Amino acid sequence: MVLLLAPLLLYLLLKSGKVKLALGYFTQKDLDYAKKCKKDKVLKKKESKRLRKERNVFQNIWFELLDPLFWAIIWVLILNNFIAQLYVIPSSSMVPTFLEKDRVVASKLFSGPGIPLTNYQVPEVSNPKPGDIVTFNNPKVDDSTSDIHYKNVFTRIFQPFVYMLTLTKLDIDADVNGNPKVRQLVKRVIGVPGDKLCMVNDKVYKKVDGGEWFLMSDIPGQKEWGQNALFSLTNKNSMMEIKISFCFGY
Secondary structure: OHHHHHHHHHHHHHHOHHHHHHHOOOOHHHHHHHHHHHHOHHHHHHHHHHHHHHOOHHHHHHHHHHHHHHHHHHHHHHHHHHOEEEEEOOOOOOOOOOOOOOEEEEEOOOOOOEOOOOOOEOOOOOOOOOOOEEEEEOHHHHOOOOOOOOOOHHHHHHHHHHHHHOOOOOOOOOOOOOOOOOOEEEEEOOOOOOOOEEEEOOEEEEEOOOOOEEEHHHOOOOOOOOOOOEEEEOOHHHOOOOOOOOOOOO
């Protein structure tokens, strides 16, 4: 993990004005002039023309194209990994709340976002509650016999990267019909650890205090669809184990 982040951290460090001053790359006068250029648009435009003439072709390509592109990518990755991420609803299972192929934004601030390319996770601020909608990794991704399993290291690394960077517009590992593979599931939480649930005739029942079973749509605050807060559980450790008590025949 350190090796993966080292180039980025080094780049951020070298971009700091204080570091440049300490290394002798800039003088205090240079830094003051740079700050002045940021505030004065006319002076900034004049300075840009001067620098363009002084630099060679490769330097101009870097400062005019690659450097802004690099920072755009960094900010998109930070926002998607730690704050919020765009998802596409893969099926009709969430109708009427969401329709198939709807695009939704999931918050990652409270659910403990995962560190990219690792199994580490930021500590959770709060756990999802019944009624919340969560998105999490499809367990079948780890099944080597599944058609949604990553076939090689290249797709494992770059498919999420490109998909995230293009805001779900480009999938380099789509299915035969060109649709994204169902690697993330979007579901509503209907129970938390310790709850007992069962399904009879496509209806969900919950065991309430007192030991009686009630249809969830009849329990106050437990409608079959309600609030639409959406949270992202990107790490398998975030998924809660729920004790299910089946009541078929009751």
